[in-house]
Amino acid sequence: MMQKIRLTTLMFFVSACCFAQLPAKPNRYTDSLNAVVQNGNDSSKSAAALLLSYYWVARDTSKSQQFIDLARIAGKQYPYQLALSYFYEGVLFYMKSDIASSERSFQEAIKRLEVFDTREALSFRSQAWHNYGILQQAKGDEEGFARIMIDESIPLAQQAQDTAYLGKNYLDLAIVFKNTQQYDKATTYLLDAINTLSAHKSNKATNNSTLNLINAYTTLAENYVLGGNHEMAKPVLDSAMAWLTRKPNDHLIVDYYSAEALYNVAMKQYREALVSVDSGVAKAKEQGRTYDEQRLLLQKYYALHNLKRYREAASVMDWLSQQPEMMTLLSSKLEVFKGMSETQAALGNFKPAYEWSVRYSQLSDSINGSRLKNEIHNMEIKYGNAEKQKAIDALKLENEKSSLSARNTRLMIWFLASVCILLFILAVVTFLYMRNNKRLSQQKDLFHQQQLREIEQQQQIHVGHALLQGEERERRRVAGDLHDGLGGLLAGVKMNLTGMATETKTKDLNRVVDQLDHSISELRRIARNMMPEALLKFGLETALKEACENLISDKVNIRFQSYGIRSNIPHEKQLTIYRVVQELLNNAIKHAYASEILLQCSQNNDTFFITLEDNGRGFDTSAIRSFKGIGLSNVKNRVDYLSGKLEINSTVNEGTSINIELNVAE
Missing domain, CATH: 1.25.40.10 (Tetratricopeptide repeat domain)
Incomplete structure (x- = not known):
């Protein structure tokens, strides 16, 4: 929030003297001023020496000091020139990093210039106050700088009708409001600065006005962004770039x-x-x-x-x-x-x-x-x-003699009333301050506790994630071993027994072969449940449909409906969704003894919806925490893993309805 303070300080000398613009050929300029110093009268010598002091201030401070001394000697009988010498001396001390001396010089210039009411004198007073305020700002006194701008520099610039410097003052005051996060007020002054600087036509300060105008545009863009008016910032940035293109x-x-x-x-x-x-x-x-x-x-x-x-x-x-x-x-x-x-x-x-x-x-x-x-x-x-x-005040002065006694009485009454009101306000503010401090302390404690809970929840999610991944890897390994290892061995045994049964035509051996065939089928069913091939080959929708069909029997009817399921869901999340549905179906059949089950799965953008309804015996949802099984716990962990929501509605002997929302964004 403080980024523009340094810019204000760096612009110090740009705004130091709007009457001392340097020409394109400085040698000819200094030669002409030196000629005036050598041959002119005392008044013109003093004025030329001050301009030469300003010319040398950033090049050779010792020469700058010599010309200030010369200006004071030549202008000792000209109070206006002496007053200006302290203004330029303040600039010189600033360049020497002597802040205390710079402050004294600007204050002396302000004091001496008060007796002059010309537009030029008023403008120099405005600039002196402005530069004095910058010194306070450099020491961290934002309040002091703002007070000087509002009470002194801006009114004087208005009286002097110095539009270039008035725009600069609006800009610097707006920066103070921006720095204190009062963005609406900052916007008002920035727009005033832009309008004032854009309308300025003086050839003497055109260069400075352009630079200040560019600065106002960039500051206004920042202020719009910080104040939340993002759409307003782009055209302002474009205006700033247009000016920078013309004036790099x-x-x-x-x-x-x-x-x-x-x-x-x-x-x-x-x-x-x-x-x-x-x-x-x-x-x-x-x-x-x-x-x-x-x-x-x-x-x-x-x-x-x-x-x-x-x-x-x-x-x-x-x-x-x-x-x-x-x-x-x-x-x-x-x-x-x-x-x-x-x-x-x-x-x-x-x-x-x-x-x-x-x-x-x-x-x-x-x-x-x-x-x-x-x-x-x-x-x-x-x-x-x-x-x-x-x-x-003017009206009061006109009637002062006739109403002095009554006014003094009113002033005393107002004074006493103000004191009473001030004491009351002070008491209220003290009470509110103490109460707010107490609330703030309580909020801090709650905030810290919330942070600890959030960190603990994140750790639990990470642990659950790791457990689920480990479980799936183990399922995949066991399924492969059962299907490829034990399944192959059992198939070989079946073939041998089948051959023997054909040769010996033994009924008992045929019965053993049938039992072994049933065992192989059951083994393959278990392997598919642990790692469904349909999910790997054909995707989530086909795998869910096959899971429902495998569980349909004479006692259980399952209807599966799907809407808009996309194929680009990450495989790990597809597997998690499959496990959630698998667990819900098993619970409905094995624990609820349902005969009719409706499963609906749909997707809307990055949200996956699961709805399962059954006509089973239902249960008391308030007793879920007392259940010893791990089925619902597994469902809850997988839903949390996908940052989802789980809602269970169930009534004893009336069935169960489960709604789940899952985040499947890549």
């Missing part, structure tokens, strides 16, 4: 790729997101922008995780967890902790997953963002009502 900028293209990756992840276009991340990371590395590279890799993690490439995702997140830039910001640290927990859980590493989850929960509980949101909201209300308050 290596710095802003990184922010574009970051917003594009965020959008692709939100739209579940994970492969496209990886392309955006790789493009952005390459540009960020070229510019040495370590944190921007890391926030792009965070989007790569989300894409890989959603593509179920968990090991690659874990590798990315493990690297991010070791980066000081990423782990310094609490919001980024929360995302890392949560990502590590989810990835480890997906890999089946439940102990480290639980440990990361605990760290995430503890850090999340320690962050309280409500105070900042409320104070910024109050400042916005104050700013929105500023014009109305001015009118009210």
Whole structure:
């Protein structure tokens, strides 16, 4: 959530002086300014020296300082030039990383510029307040930066009618609201910024306005995605790319790729997101922008995780967890902790997953963002009502002499009432805070218990899965041994006995041959039940039909109905479905003594439905847990294995109805 703060700081000097645009030929520009310094009057010397100071500030700070000193000497009798010298000195100290001196210089410039009411002076005051606010933001004071923007910088830019700088202020204020997850407010200010910057026609700041406009588009796209308005983000991204095509900028293209990756992840276009991340990371590395590279890799993690490439995702997140830039910001640290927990859980590493989850929960509980949101909201209300308050103040001043006594009385009453209301609100807030803390503690305990239960359930599912797979492998082995081994031996014995019976014509020997023939048939039936050949050769629907036909007898009639069963169900899941049906049929015949059975099997997309109804003796469903047999237990385990649902309706002496839904997605 903090990604745009660094961009605001890097744009410091772009917005530092909209009147000091450098020409295409800097040598001619500096030569002309130096000529003014040498031959002009004191006022023009001071102004030219300040422009030369700004020219050298990013190239040679010592030369920049010399020109500021020269400007003060030449302009000592010109208060406006002296005031501007402190503005440029604030920029110089910032370049020297002397934040305290930079703050003092900007404050001095603000104080000295207050006596001037020209549009240029008002614009410089707005910029001085803005840059002072950025220094507070760099120290982590988001609230202070927002207060300065609302109370000082934006009103001054409006008075100066400086549309380019007003748009920049709207953009920076919107970033504060986006950083505090107030996306609707951020959208309002971003649209104001785009409209203001798009309408700006001044040739002096066209380049800066274009860069700020591109920045506003990419920020608005991110804000739409984070606020859940995904469909609104795409046209905004297209607008940003259109401007970047006309005005290429290596710095802003990184922010574009970051917003594009965020959008692709939100739209579940994970492969496209990886392309955006790789493009952005390459540009960020070229510019040495370590944190921007890391926030792009965070989007790569989300894409890989959603593509179920968990090991690659874990590798990315493990690297991010070791980066000081990423782990310094609490919001980024929360995302890392949560990502590590989810990835480890997906890999089946439940102990480290639980440990990361605990760290995430503890850090999340320690962050309280409500105070900042409320104070910024109050400042916005104050700013929105500023014009109305001015009118009210003017009327009060006109009637002040005639109504002084009554007003003082009213003020005292309002003061006492406000104190009472404030004390009441404080008591209510304290009560609610204590109650919410208690609820939060209870919710944390419930959450931890739920996590432990979920981990235990996952382990049980894995164990059940392994048991079912082992059971099927053993069935397959035993069926093969019975059919190919013992079945072949019995068939050979039958042939020999048949030959002997033919030669000796002994009735007893013929009876033995018949019994042996029956035993071979029974052996083959058992082998087919353990590993049905029809399922392997012809698929699930044919195997289920054959299973029903094999159980039909004079005492039992089975009707089988199938609808839309697909042949592309994974073989392992086909086998599980076959075992569930086999177990249900056996229970209906052997335990319920049913004479009429209806079996319906159907499929809708990735959901497989089984319905079995019989006219057996039924049972009390409330006593299912006390049953000692393993039949229903096997059915329940297989249903859980396929993430399904099992519903049993039965009445004693009235039959049983069983409904099952299974997930058969590949």
